[in-house]
Amino acid sequence: MNDMPANDSMVEARSLTKRFGEFVAVDAVDFTVARGEAFGFLGPNGAGKSSTMKMIGAVSPVTSGELRVFGRDPAADGATIRARLGVVPQENNLDTELPVEENLYIYGRYFDLPRPVIQERIKELIEFAQLSDRAGAKVDSLSGGMQRRLTIARSLINEPDMILLDEPTTGLDPQARHLLWDRLYRLKQQGVTLIITTHYMDEAEQLCDRLVVMDQGRIVAEGSPRDLIAKYSPREVVELRFPVGEQEQALAQLDGLAQRVEELPDRVLLYTDDGDHTAVEVHARGLLPESIVVRRSTLEDVFLRLTGRTLVE
């Protein structure tokens, strides 16, 4: 590890930009990822998260700006960088013609690991991925959650210093997601640096120590989930649902009830420091919403505040 920069950062990006022809996918972003950190890119589809990940993964050339991964330039030292990375792409690209164990084996060979070392790691990784009883099974026969865990296990075959996870739980059912989060949490505790892209705010809150909010290729905010919420959103939210057609009319009567009012197509959000108190006031004004829910502010609210749009549309 003598090639680490003095400040011990795993990734440093300055004015990092990616263009595809006229289209600017990543627009001059700055960020730093520290060793051992779980760092997130939160944003909707098309925000530039995956493009950023591919540049960090040294499989997509930087258009302009500066990028250092492990203190190295991906353009010059791509193979050296990739040797120390684990990559979990958005779409599983497991070898469907091979059984579980052999997927791990050939991947280890791509890293030029000696056979006995790979065999040793396969045992541990299959256990880690909770696939012990499916070691000889064809990939096609695995459930979505199992395939995802296998992809994560595969990314660990070279004992990477940093793992890039692109939308790790998209498309999984809640149970499979929690199982996966548990695995990722274990990696984090082992000191592995994680970089995660997600458009799920609960995932970002669960996993990330620090994150940047991305929208249309730009970083619009940065901080820990807790700091971002504290900075951009009052503590609580009152969600009101009105009968169809009555929302417009009700909106006029909500003036002054909250610090901020957001109107969504299907509900109204009142941002306030005391949700229960605000809910009482809503009733006091003679309003009769179909439902009224008081909850804490989340990253979803931060995103809505920063971009005027919801994360998952």
Added chain:
Amino acid sequence: MTTPGAVRYFEARARTYRHTWRGTVISSFANPIMFLAAMGLGLGTLVDDGSAGAVAGISYLSFLAPGLLAATMMQSATSDSAWPVMAYIKWLKTYDAVLATPMNVRDIVAGHLSFIAARMTFIAMVFTFIAVAFGAYDLPRGLLAVLPAVLTGLTFGAVVMAYTTRLENDIGLSNLFRFGIVPMFLFSGVFFPISQLPDWLEPVAFITPLWHGVQLTRAAALGIPTRIPAFVSVAYLVILTVVGAILAARWLQRRLVS
């Protein structure tokens, strides 16, 4: 440590083949042998006894077998560089998984073509033993003919890989067979000498890589002279192979590392 990337990619393909070889038995082994039996032994009796007599003083079976071997190499190698490459680029994204490791596109192309060379050698050996058993030619010459046959396969493997990297869907692959491989199979001197073609078509046959592969393989198997100097055909196939491999690597890089 430090095994070359191409060798490690070859290893992965070989490992995959252990699970998928059954699907290739019919097209790579059974079909060529059925052709050899039906055309060489069956039709061949008519040809040899007919007014034309044997082609160039050689039994039809002997004439056909080396040509069929070269054509089998063309078809098998083309298949290997068509749908599987398309799948690895686009449908399964296997190449993306490989390129996320220290491997690069040159490793993929070199490993892919090495594996084609190995598979073609195996198919050609099996074919040769059967052709020898049928009495088409003798074993030492038959083994010698494996070399130009495998070179023919490698040429198609490289050129078709380059072609496949440019495609957005597999319609282009069906067209490749319809308008490229099947006409070449029929009109590049496998079943009859291209001198039998209409005058205007003969030069076309002349530029097909398969014709060069056929004339080299036939000359080696039967000990007869080539129509044009052998080194010209060898050089032609080698150049096509190298150009195909370079373009495949360049285009794969452009497509996957963007």
